[in-house]
Amino acid sequence: MGMVIGIDGNEANVKNRVGVNTYAFEVLRGLYRLQGESKEHRYVVYLCREPRSDLPKVRDGWEYRVLPGSGMWIFRRLVPELFFTKLSLGVFFSPSHYSPLLIRIPQVCAIMDLGYLESSGQFKRYDYWQLRLWSAMSMIVSKCIISISNATKVDIVKYNPRLAKKVKVVHLGYDTARFNDRHDSEEEERIERIKRRYAIGASEYVLFLGTLKPSKNVEGLLNAWSKLKDHTNVKLVIAGKKGWLYESIFVKAKELGIEDRVVFTDFVMEEDKPVLIKGAKIFVIPSYWEGFGLDALSAMASGVVVISSDRGSLPEVVGKAGLLVDPEKPEKIAEAIDRVLSWPMSEYNKRVEMGFKQVKKFSWEKTAKETLKILEGTGRDE
Numbered sequence: 453m454g455m456v457i458g459i460d461g462n463e464a465n466v467k468n469r470v471g472v473n474t475y476a477f478e479v480l481r482g483l484y485r486l487q488g489e490s491k492e493h494r495y496v497v498y499l500c501r502e503p504r505s506d507l508p509k510v511r512d513g514w515e516y517r518v519l520p521g522s523g524m525w526i527f528r529r530l531v532p533e534l535f536f537t538k539l540s541l542g543v544f545f546s547p548s549h550y551s552p553l554l555i556r557i558p559q560v561c562a563i564m565d566l567g568y569l570e571s572s573g574q575f576k577r578y579d580y581w582q583l584r585l586w587s588a589m590s591m592i593v594s595k596c597i598i599s600i601s602n603a604t605k606v607d608i609v610k611y612n613p614r615l616a617k618k619v620k621v622v623h624l625g626y627d628t629a630r631f632n633d634r635h636d637s638e639e640e641e642r643i644e645r646i647k648r649r650y651a652i653g654a655s656e657y658v659l660f661l662g663t664l665k666p667s668k669n670v671e672g673l674l675n676a677w678s679k680l681k682d683h684t685n686v687k688l689v690i691a692g693k694k695g696w697l698y699e700s701i702f703v704k705a706k707e708l709g710i711e712d713r714v715v716f717t718d719f720v721m722e723e724d725k726p727v728l729i730k731g732a733k734i735f736v737i738p739s740y741w742e743g744f745g746l747d748a749l750s751a752m753a754s755g756v757v758v759i760s761s762d763r764g765s766l767p768e769v770v771g772k773a774g775l776l777v778d779p780e781k782p783e784k785i786a787e788a789i790d791r792v793l794s795w796p797m798s799e800y801n802k803r804v805e806m807g808f809k810q811v812k813k814f815s816w817e818k819t820a821k822e823t824l825k826i827l828e829g830t831g832r833d834e
Contacts, residue, residue, distance in 0.1 A: 454493035455542030455831050458557070459483075460530065461497040461516070463548050465504055468693065468719060470663055472564055474746060475600065475624060476547040477507075482820020484508035493828075496539065500525045526552050543831030545823075549583065551590035560830050561590045562598040562622075566607040567667060567741030567764060576696060591615055596830045598622050598823065600744045601765030620826055624744050625816035630726045631750040633808065643731035646724055650717045654687035658789060659732035659756075661720065661747050662739075665695030669738045669761070669779045671704045676738075676785035678708040683793050691728060693719035730754040734792050737761065738779045745769045749814055752807030757800060759788045769814075773806035 463476035480497065487495060494513045497503075503516050510516060519529040534544065534555045544557045551561045568583055591597050591612060597619045599605040609616045647653070658677075662668050670690060677688045688710075690701075705711050720728060725747075729735060735751035741764040742748075748758050748770055760766040762776040770776070775792065777784045792800070 455828075456494045456496060456539055457483075457827055457831065458534065458539075458541045458544040459495060459497045460526075460544075460546045460548070460550075460552070461499050461503070461507070462525075465499050465501065465507060467504070469722065470693070471743070471746070472548050475562070475564070475744075478625065478627075478816045479547055479820060479823055480508060482816050483824060484514060485817075486820055486824055487513055496541070498530055498533070500529065526550060531555060543827050545827055546590065549587040549590055551593060553589055553593055558830050559594045560596045560598060560827055561594045562600065563587065563591065563604055563608060563743075564600055565604050565741055565743030565764065566611060567743075569607075569611060579696070588612070591618070594618065596620060596826055598826060600624055602768055603765040604743055620822075622819055622822045622826070623814055624746060624749070625814045625819050626746065626749045626753050626811065627816070628753070631729070631753040633753070633755045635730075635755070639727075639730065642727045646727045646731060649724070650689070650691070650715065650720075650728070652687055652689055652715050654685060656685070656733045656793075657687040657689045657715070657731070658734045658736055658793075659689045659691060659729065659751075660736050660738075661691045661725070661729065662737070663692050663695040664690070664698040664701055666697050667740050668692075669740050670698075670701050672779055672782050673736060673738050673785060674701070674704050674708060674710065674714065675782035676789065677714065678710050679783060679786040680790055682790065684713070686733070686793060687715050688713060689715045689717060689728075689732070691717040691720045725750075726754065729756060732756050734759055734789060736785070736789065737766065738777065738785055739763065739766070740779055742766050742769075748774065749811055753811045755804050755807070757792050757803050758807065759785070759792065771806075771810040771813075773803065773810040 463473050464480050466473050469477055497516050499516055499518050500521055519533055521529045531552045541557045544559050546561045551559055599619050599621050602621055605619050605621050608619050705714050729751050735756045735758045737748050737760045739761050745766050748760055751758050758770050758774040760770050760774045761779040775788045777788050
Protein backbone atom coordinates (compact mmCIF):
# COMPACT_ATOMS: atom_id res chain seq x y z
CA MET A 453 0.00 0.00 0.00
CA GLY A 454 1.38 3.42 -0.97
CA MET A 455 0.96 6.71 0.80
CA VAL A 456 -0.72 10.03 0.27
CA ILE A 457 1.78 12.66 -0.86
CA GLY A 458 0.92 16.34 -0.42
CA ILE A 459 2.60 18.97 -2.60
CA ASP A 460 2.57 22.77 -2.67
CA GLY A 461 1.99 23.31 -6.39
CA ASN A 462 1.88 27.09 -6.48
CA GLU A 463 5.34 27.63 -7.95
CA ALA A 464 4.28 25.52 -10.94
CA ASN A 465 0.88 27.17 -11.29
CA VAL A 466 2.03 30.37 -13.00
CA LYS A 467 1.93 31.55 -16.60
CA ASN A 468 5.47 32.81 -17.09
CA ARG A 469 7.77 30.18 -15.59
CA VAL A 470 11.41 30.79 -14.77
CA GLY A 471 13.84 29.00 -12.48
CA VAL A 472 11.99 27.48 -9.52
CA ASN A 473 8.68 27.66 -11.44
CA THR A 474 10.09 25.47 -14.21
CA TYR A 475 11.55 23.07 -11.65
CA ALA A 476 8.25 22.72 -9.78
CA PHE A 477 6.31 22.27 -13.01
CA GLU A 478 8.61 19.59 -14.39
CA VAL A 479 8.72 17.68 -11.10
CA LEU A 480 4.91 17.65 -10.99
CA ARG A 481 4.79 16.35 -14.55
CA GLY A 482 7.40 13.72 -13.78
CA LEU A 483 5.64 12.48 -10.64
CA TYR A 484 2.37 12.41 -12.59
CA ARG A 485 3.91 10.14 -15.23
CA LEU A 486 5.36 7.84 -12.57
CA GLN A 487 2.02 7.70 -10.75
CA GLY A 488 0.33 6.72 -13.99
CA GLU A 489 2.73 3.83 -14.41
CA SER A 490 2.48 2.39 -10.91
CA LYS A 491 -0.73 3.75 -9.29
CA GLU A 492 1.13 3.13 -6.02
CA HIS A 493 0.70 6.51 -4.38
CA ARG A 494 -2.02 9.14 -4.18
CA TYR A 495 -1.12 12.80 -4.74
CA VAL A 496 -2.88 15.88 -3.39
CA VAL A 497 -1.59 19.16 -4.86
CA TYR A 498 -2.48 22.31 -2.90
CA LEU A 499 -3.02 25.60 -4.76
CA CYS A 500 -4.17 29.12 -3.96
CA ARG A 501 -6.04 29.38 -7.27
CA GLU A 502 -7.50 27.05 -9.88
CA PRO A 503 -4.91 24.93 -11.73
CA ARG A 504 -3.73 26.19 -15.10
CA SER A 505 -4.69 24.12 -18.12
CA ASP A 506 -1.15 22.81 -18.69
CA LEU A 507 -0.81 21.27 -15.23
CA PRO A 508 -1.35 17.49 -15.02
CA LYS A 509 -5.02 16.56 -15.35
CA VAL A 510 -7.12 15.32 -12.45
CA ARG A 511 -7.48 11.54 -12.38
CA ASP A 512 -7.70 8.69 -9.90
CA GLY A 513 -4.83 9.20 -7.48
CA TRP A 514 -4.12 12.80 -8.56
CA GLU A 515 -6.18 15.72 -7.28
CA TYR A 516 -5.97 19.46 -6.61
CA ARG A 517 -7.20 21.18 -3.47
CA VAL A 518 -7.72 24.88 -4.06
CA LEU A 519 -7.56 27.09 -0.98
CA PRO A 520 -8.35 30.58 -2.32
CA GLY A 521 -6.30 33.39 -0.92
CA SER A 522 -3.22 35.56 -1.25
CA GLY A 523 -0.77 37.32 1.04
CA MET A 524 0.90 34.94 3.48
CA TRP A 525 -1.20 32.13 1.95
CA ILE A 526 0.99 29.40 3.43
CA PHE A 527 0.40 30.61 6.99
CA ARG A 528 -3.21 31.73 6.58
CA ARG A 529 -4.59 28.88 4.46
CA LEU A 530 -2.17 25.99 3.95
CA VAL A 531 -0.92 25.49 7.52
CA PRO A 532 -4.44 25.34 9.06
CA GLU A 533 -5.57 22.99 6.28
CA LEU A 534 -2.67 20.61 6.86
CA PHE A 535 -2.83 20.86 10.64
CA PHE A 536 -6.48 19.85 10.81
CA THR A 537 -6.70 17.68 7.69
CA LYS A 538 -8.41 14.32 7.93
CA LEU A 539 -6.24 13.05 5.11
CA SER A 540 -3.52 10.71 6.26
CA LEU A 541 -0.70 12.51 4.46
CA GLY A 542 2.49 10.47 4.56
CA VAL A 543 4.75 13.33 3.49
CA PHE A 544 4.49 16.94 2.35
CA PHE A 545 6.76 18.27 -0.39
CA SER A 546 7.54 21.95 -0.97
CA PRO A 547 9.49 22.36 -4.26
CA SER A 548 10.85 25.68 -2.99
CA HIS A 549 12.38 27.41 0.05
CA TYR A 550 8.96 28.06 1.57
CA SER A 551 7.69 25.15 3.65
CA PRO A 552 4.59 25.23 5.86
CA LEU A 553 5.78 25.40 9.46
CA LEU A 554 4.07 24.02 12.57
CA ILE A 555 2.58 20.91 10.97
CA ARG A 556 2.96 17.33 12.16
CA ILE A 557 3.52 15.78 8.73
CA PRO A 558 7.04 14.70 7.65
CA GLN A 559 8.33 17.30 5.22
CA VAL A 560 10.73 17.59 2.30
CA CYS A 561 11.79 20.96 0.88
CA ALA A 562 13.87 21.84 -2.15
CA ILE A 563 16.59 24.49 -1.98
CA MET A 564 17.65 26.19 -5.21
CA ASP A 565 20.64 28.12 -3.84
CA LEU A 566 21.93 30.17 -0.91
CA GLY A 567 23.80 32.74 -2.98
CA TYR A 568 21.76 35.52 -1.43
CA LEU A 569 23.54 35.03 1.93
CA GLU A 570 26.69 36.63 0.55
CA SER A 571 24.91 39.17 -1.64
CA SER A 572 22.30 40.80 0.56
CA GLY A 573 22.80 44.11 -1.25
CA GLN A 574 21.29 42.61 -4.38
CA PHE A 575 17.88 42.27 -2.70
CA LYS A 576 15.32 44.58 -1.22
CA ARG A 577 15.67 44.43 2.56
CA TYR A 578 12.27 42.81 3.20
CA ASP A 579 12.77 40.19 0.45
CA TYR A 580 16.23 39.32 1.75
CA TRP A 581 15.16 38.71 5.33
CA GLN A 582 12.04 36.79 4.33
CA LEU A 583 14.11 34.55 2.09
CA ARG A 584 16.85 34.07 4.67
CA LEU A 585 14.67 33.34 7.70
CA TRP A 586 12.01 31.26 5.97
CA SER A 587 14.60 29.19 4.12
CA ALA A 588 16.42 28.47 7.38
CA MET A 589 13.20 27.40 9.11
CA SER A 590 12.16 25.25 6.14
CA MET A 591 15.43 23.34 6.29
CA ILE A 592 15.17 22.89 10.05
CA VAL A 593 11.60 21.48 10.02
CA SER A 594 12.18 19.22 7.00
CA LYS A 595 13.26 15.62 7.48
CA CYS A 596 15.04 15.75 4.13
CA ILE A 597 16.37 18.65 2.05
CA ILE A 598 16.65 18.34 -1.72
CA SER A 599 19.54 20.37 -3.12
CA ILE A 600 19.46 20.91 -6.88
CA SER A 601 23.25 20.89 -7.21
CA ASN A 602 26.38 19.83 -5.38
CA ALA A 603 27.36 23.50 -5.12
CA THR A 604 24.13 24.30 -3.28
CA LYS A 605 24.69 21.34 -0.96
CA VAL A 606 28.15 22.65 -0.09
CA ASP A 607 26.62 26.02 0.80
CA ILE A 608 23.85 24.45 2.89
CA VAL A 609 26.39 22.47 4.91
CA LYS A 610 28.71 25.47 5.16
CA TYR A 611 26.05 27.62 6.78
CA ASN A 612 24.19 24.80 8.56
CA PRO A 613 26.64 21.97 9.42
CA ARG A 614 24.07 20.17 11.57
CA LEU A 615 21.86 19.65 8.52
CA ALA A 616 24.49 17.77 6.51
CA LYS A 617 22.88 14.34 6.87
CA LYS A 618 19.53 15.67 5.66
CA VAL A 619 20.75 16.97 2.30
CA LYS A 620 20.31 14.95 -0.89
CA VAL A 621 21.41 16.21 -4.31
CA VAL A 622 18.92 15.82 -7.16
CA HIS A 623 20.04 17.45 -10.39
CA LEU A 624 17.55 19.00 -12.77
CA GLY A 625 16.89 18.18 -16.41
CA TYR A 626 15.76 19.67 -19.71
CA ASP A 627 12.92 19.11 -22.12
CA THR A 628 14.33 16.91 -24.89
CA ALA A 629 11.28 17.52 -27.09
CA ARG A 630 11.88 21.29 -27.09
CA PHE A 631 15.67 21.54 -26.81
CA ASN A 632 17.54 19.29 -29.23
CA ASP A 633 19.89 19.26 -32.21
CA ARG A 634 17.25 18.84 -34.92
CA HIS A 635 17.93 21.37 -37.66
CA ASP A 636 16.18 21.66 -41.03
CA SER A 637 14.85 24.30 -43.40
CA GLU A 638 11.70 24.79 -41.33
CA GLU A 639 13.84 25.42 -38.26
CA GLU A 640 15.80 28.06 -40.15
CA GLU A 641 12.54 29.78 -41.08
CA ARG A 642 11.41 29.74 -37.44
CA ILE A 643 14.71 31.29 -36.36
CA GLU A 644 14.30 34.08 -38.92
CA ARG A 645 10.75 34.74 -37.69
CA ILE A 646 11.95 34.95 -34.09
CA LYS A 647 14.70 37.36 -35.10
CA ARG A 648 12.12 39.58 -36.77
CA ARG A 649 9.70 39.29 -33.82
CA TYR A 650 12.32 40.49 -31.36
CA ALA A 651 13.94 42.97 -33.77
CA ILE A 652 17.37 41.33 -33.53
CA GLY A 653 18.43 42.58 -36.95
CA ALA A 654 21.69 40.63 -37.30
CA SER A 655 22.74 37.38 -38.91
CA GLU A 656 24.50 36.29 -35.71
CA TYR A 657 23.81 37.07 -32.07
CA VAL A 658 25.10 36.29 -28.61
CA LEU A 659 22.28 35.46 -26.19
CA PHE A 660 21.71 36.12 -22.51
CA LEU A 661 18.42 34.71 -21.21
CA GLY A 662 17.25 35.27 -17.66
CA THR A 663 15.49 37.58 -15.26
CA LEU A 664 17.07 41.03 -15.11
CA LYS A 665 18.35 41.27 -11.55
CA PRO A 666 21.74 41.94 -9.94
CA SER A 667 22.81 38.32 -9.44
CA LYS A 668 22.70 37.72 -13.21
CA ASN A 669 25.59 40.16 -13.76
CA VAL A 670 24.05 41.72 -16.87
CA GLU A 671 26.00 44.92 -16.27
CA GLY A 672 29.22 42.92 -16.29
CA LEU A 673 28.18 41.40 -19.62
CA LEU A 674 27.47 44.86 -21.04
CA ASN A 675 30.91 46.02 -19.91
CA ALA A 676 32.41 42.99 -21.65
CA TRP A 677 30.44 43.67 -24.83
CA SER A 678 31.69 47.25 -24.96
CA LYS A 679 35.25 45.91 -25.15
CA LEU A 680 34.55 43.88 -28.31
CA LYS A 681 35.47 46.03 -31.29
CA ASP A 682 35.96 43.38 -34.01
CA HIS A 683 32.46 41.90 -34.24
CA THR A 684 30.26 44.90 -34.99
CA ASN A 685 27.99 42.75 -37.18
CA VAL A 686 27.00 40.60 -34.17
CA LYS A 687 24.28 41.68 -31.73
CA LEU A 688 24.07 41.01 -28.00
CA VAL A 689 20.53 39.93 -27.14
CA ILE A 690 19.47 40.47 -23.51
CA ALA A 691 16.28 38.41 -23.18
CA GLY A 692 14.27 38.26 -19.97
CA LYS A 693 11.70 39.96 -17.83
CA LYS A 694 12.53 42.78 -15.45
CA GLY A 695 13.14 41.45 -11.95
CA TRP A 696 14.35 43.89 -9.30
CA LEU A 697 17.04 46.58 -9.09
CA TYR A 698 17.28 46.37 -12.89
CA GLU A 699 17.12 50.06 -13.83
CA SER A 700 20.90 50.49 -13.80
CA ILE A 701 21.23 47.90 -16.60
CA PHE A 702 19.63 50.22 -19.14
CA VAL A 703 21.59 53.18 -17.80
CA LYS A 704 24.81 51.18 -18.22
CA ALA A 705 24.09 50.36 -21.88
CA LYS A 706 23.54 54.05 -22.58
CA GLU A 707 26.65 55.15 -20.68
CA LEU A 708 28.79 52.65 -22.59
CA GLY A 709 27.42 53.87 -25.92
CA ILE A 710 26.44 50.38 -27.08
CA GLU A 711 22.66 50.76 -27.34
CA ASP A 712 22.77 50.12 -31.10
CA ARG A 713 24.65 46.84 -30.54
CA VAL A 714 22.35 45.48 -27.84
CA VAL A 715 18.76 44.22 -28.13
CA PHE A 716 16.57 44.12 -25.02
CA THR A 717 13.62 41.83 -25.72
CA ASP A 718 11.90 42.00 -22.30
CA PHE A 719 10.02 38.80 -21.38
CA VAL A 720 10.30 35.97 -23.93
CA MET A 721 7.29 33.73 -24.38
CA GLU A 722 7.93 30.13 -23.38
CA GLU A 723 7.17 28.83 -26.87
CA ASP A 724 9.81 31.17 -28.33
CA LYS A 725 12.69 30.11 -26.07
CA PRO A 726 13.80 26.97 -27.94
CA VAL A 727 14.05 28.79 -31.26
CA LEU A 728 15.68 31.89 -29.76
CA ILE A 729 18.30 29.71 -28.07
CA LYS A 730 18.93 27.54 -31.13
CA GLY A 731 19.46 30.59 -33.31
CA ALA A 732 22.22 31.99 -31.09
CA LYS A 733 25.91 31.64 -31.87
CA ILE A 734 26.81 31.76 -28.17
CA PHE A 735 24.79 31.46 -24.98
CA VAL A 736 26.29 33.53 -22.14
CA ILE A 737 25.40 33.06 -18.47
CA PRO A 738 27.78 35.29 -16.43
CA SER A 739 25.91 35.03 -13.11
CA TYR A 740 27.51 35.62 -9.73
CA TRP A 741 25.65 32.50 -8.63
CA GLU A 742 23.14 30.01 -9.98
CA GLY A 743 21.37 27.21 -8.16
CA PHE A 744 21.61 25.17 -11.35
CA GLY A 745 21.50 27.01 -14.69
CA LEU A 746 18.64 25.38 -16.60
CA ASP A 747 19.04 27.53 -19.70
CA ALA A 748 22.73 26.63 -20.02
CA LEU A 749 21.69 22.99 -20.18
CA SER A 750 19.00 23.78 -22.77
CA ALA A 751 21.52 25.71 -24.87
CA MET A 752 24.02 22.84 -24.98
CA ALA A 753 21.21 20.44 -25.88
CA SER A 754 20.33 22.80 -28.76
CA GLY A 755 23.84 22.76 -30.19
CA VAL A 756 24.94 26.18 -28.91
CA VAL A 757 28.31 26.85 -27.29
CA VAL A 758 27.99 28.11 -23.70
CA ILE A 759 30.16 30.66 -21.93
CA SER A 760 29.39 30.60 -18.23
CA SER A 761 30.52 31.96 -14.91
CA ASP A 762 32.90 29.76 -12.95
CA ARG A 763 30.77 30.24 -9.82
CA GLY A 764 28.17 28.15 -8.01
CA SER A 765 26.66 25.19 -9.79
CA LEU A 766 27.54 26.25 -13.33
CA PRO A 767 30.85 24.33 -13.58
CA GLU A 768 29.10 21.06 -12.68
CA VAL A 769 26.30 21.76 -15.18
CA VAL A 770 28.33 22.79 -18.23
CA GLY A 771 31.34 20.61 -17.42
CA LYS A 772 34.22 20.74 -19.88
CA ALA A 773 31.83 21.61 -22.70
CA GLY A 774 31.49 25.22 -21.56
CA LEU A 775 34.01 28.02 -21.39
CA LEU A 776 34.26 29.15 -17.76
CA VAL A 777 35.04 32.78 -16.90
CA ASP A 778 35.40 34.93 -13.79
CA PRO A 779 32.19 37.00 -13.61
CA GLU A 780 34.06 39.75 -11.75
CA LYS A 781 36.30 40.38 -14.79
CA PRO A 782 34.47 41.75 -17.87
CA GLU A 783 37.67 41.53 -19.89
CA LYS A 784 37.69 37.74 -19.41
CA ILE A 785 34.08 37.50 -20.54
CA ALA A 786 34.98 39.60 -23.59
CA GLU A 787 38.00 37.40 -24.38
CA ALA A 788 35.87 34.24 -24.25
CA ILE A 789 33.20 35.72 -26.54
CA ASP A 790 35.84 36.93 -29.00
CA ARG A 791 37.48 33.51 -28.94
CA VAL A 792 34.30 31.62 -29.82
CA LEU A 793 33.22 34.13 -32.48
CA SER A 794 36.66 33.72 -34.09
CA TRP A 795 36.69 29.92 -34.06
CA PRO A 796 36.70 28.01 -37.35
CA MET A 797 33.56 25.92 -37.76
CA SER A 798 35.47 22.70 -37.00
CA GLU A 799 36.46 23.99 -33.55
CA TYR A 800 32.96 25.28 -32.88
CA ASN A 801 31.39 21.94 -33.82
CA LYS A 802 33.86 20.08 -31.61
CA ARG A 803 32.67 22.09 -28.62
CA VAL A 804 29.03 21.52 -29.60
CA GLU A 805 29.60 17.75 -29.56
CA MET A 806 31.08 18.04 -26.09
CA GLY A 807 27.88 19.80 -25.05
CA PHE A 808 25.70 17.01 -26.43
CA LYS A 809 27.72 14.51 -24.41
CA GLN A 810 27.43 16.60 -21.24
CA VAL A 811 23.63 16.99 -21.32
CA LYS A 812 23.11 13.23 -21.44
CA LYS A 813 23.87 13.24 -17.71
CA PHE A 814 20.62 15.11 -16.98
CA SER A 815 16.90 14.44 -17.50
CA TRP A 816 13.59 15.39 -15.88
CA GLU A 817 12.68 11.71 -15.74
CA LYS A 818 15.73 11.08 -13.57
CA THR A 819 14.85 14.11 -11.43
CA ALA A 820 11.33 12.80 -10.82
CA LYS A 821 12.48 9.27 -9.97
CA GLU A 822 15.09 10.47 -7.49
CA THR A 823 12.60 12.90 -5.93
CA LEU A 824 10.01 10.16 -5.51
CA LYS A 825 12.59 7.89 -3.89
CA ILE A 826 13.32 10.61 -1.33
CA LEU A 827 9.61 11.21 -0.65
CA GLU A 828 9.08 7.49 -0.16
CA GLY A 829 12.03 7.28 2.20
CA THR A 830 10.89 10.28 4.21
CA GLY A 831 7.17 9.61 4.42
CA ARG A 832 5.05 7.14 6.27
CA ASP A 833 2.79 4.57 4.63
CA GLU A 834 -0.95 4.50 5.23
